[in-house]
Amino acid sequence: MEDQILNTIxxxxxxxxxxxxxxxxxxxxxxxxxxxxxxNLFIELEDQNWLDSLDKTIxxxxxxxxxxxxxxxxxxxxxxxxxxSLYLSFDPPLEEIAKLSNYFRTNFSPNFLFEIKLDPNLVAxxxxxxxxxxxDYSLRKYIDxxxxxxxxxxxxxxx
Amino acid sequence: MPEIILGALILIIAILFFRExxxxxxxLKHFDQEExxxxxxxxxxxxxxxxxxxxxxxxxxxSIKIAAQNSLQTKKYEQDxxxxxxxxxxxxxxxxxxxESGFRDKLQGSLQEFAKYLTDLKSKADxxxxxxxxxIKSQINQIFEKFEQNLAxxxxxxxxxxxxxxxxxxxxxxxxxxxxxEEQLRLxxxxxxxxxxxxxxxxLAKKLTLKDQVDLVYEALEKAKIEKFIx
Numbered sequence: 001m002e003d004q005i006l007n008t009i010x011x012x013x014x015x016x017x018x019x020x021x022x023x024x025x026x027x028x029x030x031x032x033x034x035x036x037x038x039x040n041l042f043i044e045l046e047d048q049n050w051l052d053s054l055d056k057t058i059x060x061x062x063x064x065x066x067x068x069x070x071x072x073x074x075x076x077x078x079x080x081x082x083x084x085s086l087y088l089s090f091d092p093p094l095e096e097i098a099k100l101s102n103y104f105r106t107n108f109s110p111n112f113l114f115e116i117k118l119d120p121n122l123v124a125x126x127x128x129x130x131x132x133x134x135x136d137y138s139l140r141k142y143i144d145x146x147x148x149x150x151x152x153x154x155x156x157x158x159x
Numbered sequence: 160m161p162e163i164i165l166g167a168l169i170l171i172i173a174i175l176f177f178r179e180x181x182x183x184x185x186x187l188k189h190f191d192q193e194e195x196x197x198x199x200x201x202x203x204x205x206x207x208x209x210x211x212x213x214x215x216x217x218x219x220x221x222s223i224k225i226a227a228q229n230s231l232q233t234k235k236y237e238q239d240x241x242x243x244x245x246x247x248x249x250x251x252x253x254x255x256x257x258x259e260s261g262f263r264d265k266l267q268g269s270l271q272e273f274a275k276y277l278t279d280l281k282s283k284a285d286x287x288x289x290x291x292x293x294x295i296k297s298q299i300n301q302i303f304e305k306f307e308q309n310l311a312x313x314x315x316x317x318x319x320x321x322x323x324x325x326x327x328x329x330x331x332x333x334x335x336x337x338x339x340x341e342e343q344l345r346l347x348x349x350x351x352x353x354x355x356x357x358x359x360x361x362x363l364a365k366k367l368t369l370k371d372q373v374d375l376v377y378e379a380l381e382k383a384k385i386e387k388f389i390x
Binding site for chain 2: 084086088089090092093096099100103107108120121123124125126127128130133135137138139140143144147150151154
């Protein structure tokens, strides 16, 4: 049951930050619903839209009794999903993030999550961190690899 | 019975009386003989004393005679001895004068020989001094030659050492310069790359469109996929 809820949430959730925020939104919304506890989280329009877009059957799967246990399992499942750190030299718009997520979920795993991190020194392209291993596929790395050739050509140009 | 005992007693007493009488007579006779003998011995002692006195008087006379004879004999011996000593001294002085003249001659000869010896010795000493001077001169010359040779060797070695040290220093300095040069060139190269990266970053940020950027990201992801970096 928790898998089904998580899959539903992951449909339009692409990054780990998004997943964490949305799980908290859902938790606080249900907490308010079941126990009348006021939300501590500042809910933006985008957050409210997402909550409104959720299938109502998801809410029916929670009750006052199973609320805590269900959410604990849900959070544990969310933590088990491996996350790719994607270093970019620019800040991509949401559409591109969705496209990237689609690419990852098509090519690697249907519940693929990633985290975008900005590094302007990359010049262009990207660098990745997967399961603690860093790999640079950026233009900076290409320039470093071609350093000797570039320097010699630069020196010839100076002469 | 008592008459018998009385008679016996009287007999015994008479016997004892006669016996005592006989013994006393015998003792008196013996005393007389002893007195005669003592008298005789006194006479003998007196005779002996007289004879010994006579002998002593003879002995004194003999000793006086002998002393006089001795004194006379001693004077005679002294005179003989003086005569013999005088003759002996005379003979000895003759011998001594002879010996003295001989000794003088010998001394004169010895002095002449000694003077000759001294002359020879002086000439030998002069020769030895000359020889020593020559030897010292020769040795000093050798020492100077050796010193000059050593000094020349030392100077040559010092020069060689200095040249070697200077060469080493020059090599070390060249090495240092080369290292510095290489380090500076490496820094320049790194600076070139840094400038290139910075320039490209600035230029590409303005020149590359979002599509170009995204295309490059997908290109990178494709590479990662081919390399199976993400599994």
